[in-house]
Amino acid sequence: MKLLSFVVKEVKTDVVVVGGAGAGCRAAIAAAEEGVDVVILDKGTVGRSGATPCALWSIQAPFGKMGTDSRDSPEQMFKDFVVGGRYLGDQNILEVIANTACDRILDLERYGVKFKKTEDGRFYQTPMPGQTYPRSCFIIENGHALSTILAKEASRHRNIWIRNDFMSFTVLKKGNRAVGILGLDMKEGELEAILAKAVVLASGGYTSIWEFSDNPPTMTGDAVAMAYHAGADIVDLEFNQFYGTDVLWPASVRGVVVLYELLAEPFTDANVYNSEGKPVFPKPLPIRDEAVRIMYKEIMEGRGTPHGGLWYDVTKSPKPKEEVRRIYEEMTPKHYHFIKNAAGIDLVEDPLEVAPASHYQCGGVYINERGETTVPGLFACGECSGNYMGANRLAGSALADTQTMGAQTGKHAALAAKKAPKPTIGPRVLGKGRDVAYAFFKKKRTPVSAQNVKERIRKVVGEYVAPIRNAKGLTTALRELRKIKSKLIPNIAVPVGVKYNLEWVDALEANLMVDTAELTVGCALFRTESRGHHFRLEYPETNDREWLKHTAVRMRGGKPFYFTRPVIFTKMPPPRA
DSSP states (O other), X not given: OOOOOOOOXXXXXXXXXXXXXXXXXXXXXXXXXXXXXXXXXXXXXXXXXSSGGGOXXXXXXXXXXXXXXXXXXXXXXHHHHHHHTTTOSOHHHHHHHHHHHHHHHHHHHHHTOOBOBOTTSOBOEEOXXXXXXXXXXXXXXXXXXXXXXXXXXHHTOTTEEEEOXXXXXXXXXXXXXXXXXXXXXXXXXXXXXXXXXXXXXXXXXXXXXXXXXXXXXXXXXHHHHHHHHTTOOEEOTTOEEEEEEEEEESGGGTTOBOOGGGGSTTTTOOEEEOXXXXXXXXXXXXXXXXXXXXXXXXXXXXXXXTTSXXXXXXXXXXXXXXXXXXXXXXXXXXXXXXXXXXXXXXXXXXXXXXXXXXXXXXXXXOOOTTOBOSSTTEEEOGGGBOSSSTTOOOTTHHHHHHHHHHHHHHHHHHHHHHHSOOOOOOHHHHHHHHHHHHGGGSOOSSOBOHXXXXXXXXXXXXXXXXXXXXXXHHHHHHHHHHHIIIIIGGGBOOOOOSSSOHHHHHHHHHHHHHHHHHHHHHHHHHOOSOBTTBEETTBOSOOHHHHSEEEEEEEETTEEEEEEEXXXXXXXXXXXX
């Protein structure tokens, strides 16, 4: 067996992008178009890993006359975002998203992404809860097509170098400036420093620190923990968006999304039912944070299904069965047929047990309208960034964000790189990161596996950071996570292996994951009110007087320091109480 190399390789570039899904690829393309050299790092395969390939077809853009409803506009999209986010989204960023969404979708068409169109060539758009006018454009072949086509477009640029199977775990700094990424080249089994004039974090959210999620298990919050350790401000982590109707049972299709939006009157006009056979949603269909809270309350009060969920039941729809089937065949054919083939259940014929699952993050790394974090040289975009979705996200806005803020961030990272000095790093900084990574190979008295540690974290977060939470549970979670951090993480044992050492990757992930989980619980304890996807039993009301602001956390003296940041209002101040 090849001996471990303790030498850290160095590679230099202008811009390094961590994450190769929707936001990362779009950022890399925008940076490359500014004429700089770009490296994309992905711990899986660029275009095929991350959350984007799992997304459904909905991407918001206010096309107006080019879409379904000529009354729609960027101004209305902006207003819907502000209201839907409970006035907690920074409006400087929301303006960028609303004003550039149409242009970015036209870019996607140019790259080869196909959209459903009307006979006269307009964008086919569907109405979703929280949208004043139908605004969700329909991506043919869903997020998978979007992600793979973006990866293909990135590969066309000679100044973009794609690095698959690269586990990033540290933002490198010189003084107060970010100058690169330290990570593991899984193919070679070697640590490598990618030095860059600008660093872009775009590796997705932290949905998979929860036990029940509809996202890939790799969404462990790496970027949040890396940014935190680099000294960046992190905001609003308490606003984890749960999606109400993920399949809970049968186990063979656990976590598959069945769209609650298709229960609306224009589609199936159906509902979700409790164990007493009573519908739980009012009409019109509530937006996501309200829908999840309604469902979770039913389950908590003992009116759930045998496996702890509720019944997603379109068999009671007043519409003809074949019309209902046509809706699923046209809107979500892959999910519909997967459930049918894997579980033997035709959801048009039989109800499904569903429950709220971790789906999306509204919080993350604090950024401005250029994607800049509070650390010079460090940028963030996509789901790992925060402070613009607010306390709740409307359907179709996540993919819109990847393209709008992805392009915006990539462009400004490139412009910053043109002005920045050549990146260098000292041996002490590299040695510190190297020691963290290689510590997992040391012999342990009471060894534990990284996979078991990750499962322990997920159980703690899943139990205590639920859609409805309280101080007692959150305090328990914080205590348990700190035990994991102090007792289990140092005892993770990894077998010595050079190439594709997946247990080493698990260990590096667990080390980041526990920090992101601790910060999430800390933010949830800090916000003593209920708003959007954060509901505290002891503080059931929204308190604009004291809490119309971001929760924020940064590292101080090696520990988290919690404080608040003001919300940026550019055009639409909150209504007076």
